[in-house]
Amino acid sequence: MLTLTYVAWLNPICLVGIGVYLLMRVFRKKNPAPYPPGPPGLPLVGNVLDIPQVKPWLTFTKWGKIYGEISHVEVLGQHTIVLNSVKTAMDMLDNKSTVYSDRPVFPMAGELVGFKDSLPLLSYGGRFRRYRKNLHRVIGSRAALDIYRPIMEIETHRFLKRVLTTPDQLQEHIRHTAGAIILYISYGYEVKESSDPFINIAERGLDSFSQTTTPGAFMVDYLPFLAKVPEWLPGAGFKRLAREWHEIVQEMVSAPYKFAIDEIAAGDAPMSCTSAMLEGQTLTAEEHDIARWSAQALYGGGSDTVGPSLHISHTSVITVSAIYSLFLAMTLFPDVQKKAQAEIDAVVGPDRLPSLADRASLPYIEALVKEVLRWNVVAPIGLPHRVTEDDVHDGYYIPKGSIIIPNLWFMLHNPETYSNPSQFNPERFLANDGKKPETEPRTICFGFGRRICTGLLLAESSIWISAAMSLAVFDISKVVENGVEITPEVDPSPFTISHPNPFKCSIRARSAKATALIQQDAKY
Template identity: 60%
Template sequence: MLTSNVTWLDLLCLACIGAFLVKQVLNKNPASYPPGPRGWPLVGNIQAIPRIKPWLTFAEWGKKYGDISHVEILGQHIIVLNSVENAVNMLDKKGTVYSDRPVLPMGGELVGWKSALALFPYGGRLHQSRKNIHQVIGNRAALCVYHPIEEIETRRFLKRVFSNPEQLQAHVRYTAGAIILRISHGYEVKENNDPFIDLADRAMDQFSRSTAPGAFMVDTMPFLANVPEWFPGAGFKRLAREWSKTREDMAAIPYKFVKDQMAAGIATMSFTSNLLEGRTLSAEQDDMVMWSAAGLYSGGADWTASPIYSFFLAMTLFPDVQKKAQAEIDAVVGPDEVFRWSVVGPTGAWISFIVFFNCWAVSTAQLTAIPHRVTEDDIHDGYYIPKGSLVIPNIWFMLNDPRTYANPSQFNPERFLDNNGKDPELEPRTICFGFGRRVCPGLHLADTIVWISTVMSLAVFDISKVVEKGVEITPEVDHTSGTITHLKPFKCSIKPRSAKATALIQQDVNY
């Protein structure tokens, strides 16, 4: 029996302290952890992980503690990487050890996103899904067959922007979804309020919210996943049930559309139809194809929409670069052939523009990476990285590191050209799309879509700052927070470059 001066809570606290002390005595690490902010007993650095724009805090850790820093939260070790060298040496060169994904109680388990490519654990299912994607869109040659789709949907995008430039962000997201859906499932979107576009947008918003670090208490205390939905404070269980239904619909409804079209003999070529044609699949294989297509359909739209929207911001902020790029287009294709986008490639300055733009766009859009998880103990650069650690590459800082890029906030494509014997700066494609065996499998597709959108938009539009009441408005580079981040809305002026450009924009576009 407990005395009046001792409660069960007191005993629980004593037990936790005892367990902590025993762990400290018995746990003889082979080396020290990487440096990082000091934590508290038991809870560690639970207050140190920022919920808003964590990449900025991670960058500060890099300046204070070095390119590899460490925190611990309730026993979970987290390693933050602030240099390309360490990211390559750990995530690329030790890919078999550093390619797993964390278990996310809310987003992964309760909502069910562990069935999606982004959260697959390292193993056979991940390999097969990436193999499926590589088989259909794994190289630039394989993507040629989809170029007409990209061109037609981009021309439709130009018409939408011409008619309603103030709705630029909506047009960008809609067009990215239209291109990806046509490629992934052979589905042609409706002009307005398409149900598949809306479904994908809703699913990815819920993915971002359910996997954001620290957003739900169940991620810190996984045992809460077992409480009933009616239990006080268990509203997250209701959300998880609703969001799980969205996730399932996002994968299953477009997949059923393809199967129905194939059964009727009217299916158009797509990623999904290519994987289904002439094959008899087991239930497991069928599920794999469905989620491979869903991964392309959901993730691909974000990986293309964010850079394209960022492009309009870049052109608003850096008009001199815009003029150089437009002059390059005009010189190569001529003013009468602005839509012959594929011949722009041979010019070095234009290539450098696209390379740098893509990576500047990523650095201002996709700022948060899903952590890698370590599958066995490792010693790296003299530091102990225990099994189960989460490793976060701070891609934003790597693309804005002044040690790598001179004046990194400046949009300067010429930094990637040989200049009076000075070597070009680091090729950023090794950073933009992630690292190791978790690098984005659709990177060539994303590159192609951003390329055509950029070229065609610059060919016909002048993009500049808005003037309100005689005052020029300079937009701010700011972002949402979450696993998937986006630029916040900004204002810009978008006008046709000429009467000829207007006529080209207004031409009818059909498949």
């Protein structure tokens, strides 16, 4: 990160840059339409003071109330468009996806550290489409995903055992289970019970991703030419960090891929994303690079971390955060828990654990999972899109290069769409007494257009089996300390990826029979 001294040394360069920007404003062509409305900016720097750093979705929601469904800010020529309605998001990001599917450039995270080839930061184009095609073959349809049902069920059964033994380590158990499922599907790799090397390297890689994508963390993201300064220059410590993190990223991408290649060569590889791309194929160096980054799109988020980042695997992020949110909701809303358990008891009975084959027979559990996804929005403002061509939308000018931010939090908490949105109520998604279900959250929370989460079916299945199995065998309730019942607060973390803050809850087996079910062996 740059020191204040170094920034001061750069002031003349900054002034030149501002001068060039002002000249461009003077001589630029007349806009074909007005920009969308938004907060008035300052001379020279525009809306730099209006950009929120903490819980930006709340500020964007206020803008929506003042300026309408689409609002605009500008900082030194960079235009940002905020969308506060599902209809507007679909009209722009879905219906005009050919020009609304690019990503912004991240000089530190993408160019220097090496995440530019990761799926979330990848520019829209041929390579992006090949990643998506590779992933769709493995997890893009229910039929393809059926192959991995046993893995999800076995690892979730193991999750129950860990929770029964050490319920106070709930967050760690959720992350471990998500990592185990993702690593097996990505590479056919079965994780170790503790200190797994691939999960450890993923955590280190994700930590670097978290730090390098935090807004304002590195001056190079605002002055990209700094990427070319020599590492030895005073104040250029960010270059040394980038080199160290680049090595971690390369190991994170290459090591599990090599494991899978070796297993395939030995004839011992189970079905996985990597084996599906490689078996029976002779790949060029470029095709191998595409294959390893395609697999990394799943594995990279296998060991989720909490922090101010744009995480690599949307699938895993949603899974980890949603399951933790499930336990929070069950702690706070015991009546919902009782209804869910009553449905499981009536359909599945006490003699076995639920399976994914029961999904169609458990509509309340299905509705509960939908409400988890809506109630605590994992990615409140999603990942930003970038416009590749000038556009005029609904009478407003959207210039090429604009950043588009969909305010998913408000879309999923809009009181005109969801009655009493702060209340956790799965029944809103069930048809009762002639009343239609409320808007399906999966059409919103997984993103829009050609950037929609490829692993949405995997995420939904993982959350569903965790909910069904956990509620079949556990009673989840508030902790009592010194005779006082502790009520957890609903205050999600304020970053780009939002998780419930750590909370205490009591997790106990529902009965001796439930304990016996948990302790049964679970093997591949």
